[in-house]
Amino acid sequence: MIIVIAGLGLIGASYAEGLHAKGHTIYAWNRSEATLQKAIDLGFVQPGSIEETLQSADVLILALYPKHNTWFIREHRAFLPPGLIITDVSGTKTKMMDEIEAILPEGVFYTSHHPMAGKETSGFDVRDPLIFKRANAIIVKGPASGPSDVLVLHGLLKDLEFGRILETDRQTHDALIAFTSQLTHVLAVTLVQSDHFDETAKATGDSYRDLTRIAKINEIMWTDLFLMNKEALLDQIERFEEKLAEIKLMIKEEDRPALIETLRTAKEKRLTFDNIKDEDI
Numbered sequence: 001m002i003i004v005i006a007g008l009g010l011i012g013a014s015y016a017e018g019l020h021a022k023g024h025t026i027y028a029w030n031r032s033e034a035t036l037q038k039a040i041d042l043g044f045v046q047p048g049s050i051e052e053t054l055q056s057a058d059v060l061i062l063a064l065y066p067k068h069n070t071w072f073i074r075e076h077r078a079f080l081p082p083g084l085i086i087t088d089v090s091g092t093k094t095k096m097m098d099e100i101e102a103i104l105p106e107g108v109f110y111t112s113h114h115p116m117a118g119k120e121t122s123g124f125d126v127r128d129p130l131i132f133k134r135a136n137a138i139i140v141k142g143p144a145s146g147p148s149d150v151l152v153l154h155g156l157l158k159d160l161e162f163g164r165i166l167e168t169d170r171q172t173h174d175a176l177i178a179f180t181s182q183l184t185h186v187l188a189v190t191l192v193q194s195d196h197f198d199e200t201a202k203a204t205g206d207s208y209r210d211l212t213r214i215a216k217i218n219e220i221m222w223t224d225l226f227l228m229n230k231e232a233l234l235d236q237i238e239r240f241e242e243k244l245a246e247i248k249l250m251i252k253e254e255d256r257p258a259l260i261e262t263l264r265t266a267k268e269k270r271l272t273f274d275n276i277k278d279e280d281i
């Protein structure tokens with residue numbers, strides 16, 4: 001297929017390299033032209049003007065931050081041919097999908113998706129198509145989805161060696177992601193921010209290291225993602241606060257049976273999660 005990728009950061013460049021390796025022809029657009037040139041020199045992106053390559057493309061993958069994805073569509077609206085399938089890899093969906101659908105030309109299809117894989121670091125130089133191997137992905141259809149979008153996306157995700165693929169709507173995606181991804185980043189950052197010891201580096205074991213790995217965060221991107229999904233994220237933070245208050249009270253009141261029960265059921269839930277993961281991939 002002829003694929004145009006807008007944005008050669010961590011995810012866009014990893015898609016470009018991985019999809020080129022599977023025989024697709026990749027063209028790209030990137031804000032920094034030096035980065036685009038690097039990809040062309042490395043041979044996994046072909047040279048060509050964005051206006052011309054969009055005309056012949058089968059698929060356009062938006063791999064910019066959500067608000068820049070909308071900007072890209074607005075800027076290049078006149079060059080999007082009927083029948084083109086647009087998708088994006090953004091971490092939040094509702095606001096951005098609503099905005100993109102409102103400006104899409106007639107006859108252009110749009111189905112979003114979200115690769116549930118990444119790194120703490122960002123940018124072209126840390127690209128690695130292997131991060132997608134066996135990872136989950138979520139496909140989000142909408143009113144502009146075309147008849148073959150889901151099939152085409154499944155094919156591309158298979159080429160990138162993703163594992164399980166969930167199909168859902170934008171609101172469910174954003175609620176799920178607020179819990180599985182955004183709340184976990186909020187917790188990691190809060191844990192690091194609450195560190196008031198001088199000796200932490202010398203006194204940590206795996207627990208602190210594991211729980212705070214994702215605090216090495218891309219602060220610009222995650223600020224955008226948190227604010228774009230504000231309502232769903234606040235809902236998850238409040239649910240978490242309730243659970244934290246419950247366990248705090250158990251400790252304060254030395255409620256040993258309640259604590260044991262909470263730890264036991266959490267362990268069971270976590271083990272079930274491991275088992276589902278292993279069976280399904």
Ligand SMILES: NC(=O)c1ccc[n+]([C@@H]2O[C@H](COP(=O)([O-])OP(=O)(O)OC[C@H]3O[C@@H](n4cnc5c(N)ncnc54)[C@H](OP(=O)(O)O)[C@@H]3O)[C@@H](O)[C@H]2O)c1
Nearest residue numbers: 007008009010011031032063064065090091118119122123
């Ligand atoms: N990182 C993850 O773990 C992860 C996982 C799943 C999905 N995603 C999604 O993937 C998308 C890209 O994330 P990423 O991690 O690949 O980001 P990244 O490595 O930081 O790359 C950002 C990309 O956006 C471009 N960009 C930045 N500011 C811009 C601006 N003002 N105008 C135009 N272009 C601009 C950058 O261009 P330059 O090269 O010129 O800086 C680069 O191409 C996001 O929507 C994110 O939600 C990320």
